[in-house]
Amino acid sequence: MPDGPGLELIRGEIERDCPGAVLATSYDRHQAALLADPARVLEVLRWLRDAPGQRYDFLSSLHVADYLPNEPRFGVHYELINRDRVERVRVKAMLVDPGDDQLPEIDSCVELFPTADAQEREAYDFFGIVFRGHPNLTRILMPDDYVGWPQRRDFPVGGEPVTFTYSEQRFD
Amino acid sequence: MTDAAVSTDPLGLNEDRTKEVMTVNVGPHHPATHGVLRLVVDLEGEIVRELRPVIGYVHTGIEKSCEDKSYWKVIPFVERMDYVSFFFQMEAYCGAVERLIDLEIPPRAKYLRTLFLELNRIHSHLVWLGTTALDLGAISMLWYCFRERDKILDLFEMATGQRMHTRYFQVGGVIEDIPLGFERKCRAFAEEMPVRVGQYQDLLDRNEVFLSRTKGTGIVSRERLLELGVTGPLLRAAGEPWDLRKAFDYLVYPELDFKIPVGTVGDNYDRYRVRVAEMVESSKIVLQCLDALPEGPFIADDRKYVLPPRSELSTSMESLIHHFKLVTEGYRVEPGEVYYAIEGPRGELGCYVLADGSAKPARVHFRDPSFVNLQAFRDMALDGYVADMIASLGMLDPILGGVDR
Numbered sequence: 001m002p003d004g005p006g007l008e009l010i011r012g013e014i015e016r017d018c019p020g021a022v023l024a025t026s027y028d029r030h031q032a033a034l035l036a037d038p039a040r041v042l043e044v045l046r047w048l049r050d051a052p053g054q055r056y057d058f059l060s061s062l063h064v065a066d067y068l069p070n071e072p073r074f075g076v077h078y079e080l081i082n083r084d085r086v087e088r089v090r091v092k093a094m095l096v097d098p099g100d101d102q103l104p105e106i107d108s109c110v111e112l113f114p115t116a117d118a119q120e121r122e123a124y125d126f127f128g129i130v131f132r133g134h135p136n137l138t139r140i141l142m143p144d145d146y147v148g149w150p151q152r153r154d155f156p157v158g159g160e161p162v163t164f165t166y167s168e169q170r171f172d
Numbered sequence: 173m174t175d176a177a178v179s180t181d182p183l184g185l186n187e188d189r190t191k192e193v194m195t196v197n198v199g200p201h202h203p204a205t206h207g208v209l210r211l212v213v214d215l216e217g218e219i220v221r222e223l224r225p226v227i228g229y230v231h232t233g234i235e236k237s238c239e240d241k242s243y244w245k246v247i248p249f250v251e252r253m254d255y256v257s258f259f260f261q262m263e264a265y266c267g268a269v270e271r272l273i274d275l276e277i278p279p280r281a282k283y284l285r286t287l288f289l290e291l292n293r294i295h296s297h298l299v300w301l302g303t304t305a306l307d308l309g310a311i312s313m314l315w316y317c318f319r320e321r322d323k324i325l326d327l328f329e330m331a332t333g334q335r336m337h338t339r340y341f342q343v344g345g346v347i348e349d350i351p352l353g354f355e356r357k358c359r360a361f362a363e364e365m366p367v368r369v370g371q372y373q374d375l376l377d378r379n380e381v382f383l384s385r386t387k388g389t390g391i392v393s394r395e396r397l398l399e400l401g402v403t404g405p406l407l408r409a410a411g412e413p414w415d416l417r418k419a420f421d422y423l424v425y426p427e428l429d430f431k432i433p434v435g436t437v438g439d440n441y442d443r444y445r446v447r448v449a450e451m452v453e454s455s456k457i458v459l460q461c462l463d464a465l466p467e468g469p470f471i472a473d474d475r476k477y478v479l480p481p482r483s484e485l486s487t488s489m490e491s492l493i494h495h496f497k498l499v500t501e502g503y504r505v506e507p508g509e510v511y512y513a514i515e516g517p518r519g520e521l522g523c524y525v526l527a528d529g530s531a532k533p534a535r536v537h538f539r540d541p542s543f544v545n546l547q548a549f550r551d552m553a554l555d556g557y558v559a560d561m562i563a564s565l566g567m568l569d570p571i572l573g574g575v576d577r
Contacts, residue, residue: 079513
């Protein structure tokens with residue numbers, strides 16, 4: 001992990017090359033995170049991957065968390081590893097829930113990190129986050145005809161009626 | 173001469189069909205898919221031209237269910253994701269929660285955890301070796317591997333009471349100390365294991381069928397594997413010495429002496445060699461843990477997070493109150509988020525936990541290595557024979573419970 005000052009140095013260098021792309025930093029429980037502007041998250045990721053002296057070129061995990069009732073609600077997390085310096089940094093982009101059955105959107109990073117393919121599909125499947133430019137954004141773990149975004153915090157546990165032989169008439 | 177010439181081959185029986193592409197469905201219920209994995213394969217003759225894995229058949233919504241349980245009740249849930257490496261799931265989750273609440277675990281617990289993780293790694297690799305060799309036609313390997321696997325399960329049963337899904341790791345340490353006689357049995361096993369691995373190698377390393385089916389098949393370059401996010405033995409077989417046990421500091425791995433086996437070509441044979449060598453290294457780690465096992469408590473002494481000892485409940489009112497609070501509501505965790513990754517038998521096993529201040533996690537996410545590694549399967553199998561595809565799938569070693577969660 002870069003320590004607190006190391007994180008600020010990285011932020012300063014990104015600020016020089018792409019001003020305004022990083023909104024804030026956080027260093028909590030020994031974990032470094034950069035809060036990126038969701039519209040420019042690819043710039044940040046590309047800089048971390050390609051800038052000389054950085055090489056955060058391994059995306060170990062992409063996942064989404066629902067921060068309901070906070071706004072902006074959805075956080076897309078990119079866990080990057082620099083294998084030379086053996087450091088991890090998290091890039092986080094917060095997305096607002098547009099409401100009215102609209103889905104939040106963010107650029108897909110499959111071009112930069114092919115490993116994100118399945119993980120972005122998983123995020124779409126469970127949170128309904130649309131990754132613009134993803135080659136095949138379909139459901140991956142839930143059935144193709146499933147309706148709803150089950151990992152959202154306002155999706156009830158047990159909301160799926162389970163039909164047994166004796167209970168069929170109760171769920172018609 | 174009329175136009176109605178009689179065809180010499182009215183049914184098209186002599187037509188050359190070797191260039192025709194046929195779509196074949198493999199699975200989801202097929203012993204060679206190591207779970208309920210479905211593969212939609214486009215075949216040209218016997219050559220794989222396109223491959224689409226279809227997953228989700230054992231998706232049980234474990235991550236969602238975890239959001240409805242207090243922190244300590246999540247542990248048995250996450251164990252059941254990747255059902256072959258249950259100790260690793262527990263360690264990833266407990267480690268993440270310990271980092272959230274900033275709880276230091278005592279040295280004896282660290283050693284015990286490392287010990288059981290490495291026994292579990294051997295167990296996982298034995299299941300892999302037995303089933304994969306079975307896929308490749310070496311039926312006897314399954315019996316030999318499961319013989320040793322059973323000894324590991326006996327050890328688990330002796331220490332934890334359960335053979336699988338032991339719920340042994342707790343937030344703060346482990347649930348109870350190892351019993352008398354465990355050390356002797358465990359040491360005997362760990363000393364025997366390298367000999368057994370040598371016997372497996374004697375059976376397979378000069379087996380003509382095994383060699384011709386693994387050597388030179390399923391090659392994916394190291395650069396491509398890194399792009400695809402592949403970790404674990406698959407990546408090391410391609411020559412990249414990346415192992416989180418060495419790279420990051422967790423449990424007692426910095427104090428132990430072990431090697432990281434790496435391959436050269438990155439074919440299926442290298443994957444086999446790397447895993448087999450890892451079993452020997454893991455048994456060395458087990459012995460070192462037994463030698464260096466320090467005396468002292470096996471679980472942290474923080475009554476806000478850790479259950480008080482059973483004996484205190486009848487004498488101490490405070491212990492009874494703490495016990496009651498922990499068992500009914502659980503403990504509350506200050507808002508925050510942690511991603512904690514460890515080296516599982518298949519690669520980087522990461523656990524992300526988001527706390528919102530309540531007694532239940534707001535999100536538990538597992539970065540499962542099988543799920544990510546499965547993306548490399550298309551690269552392994554493309555433009556090879558169907559038989560090599562089955563060999564590559566075995567060497568990929570996906571556990572579908574972990575893929576689907």
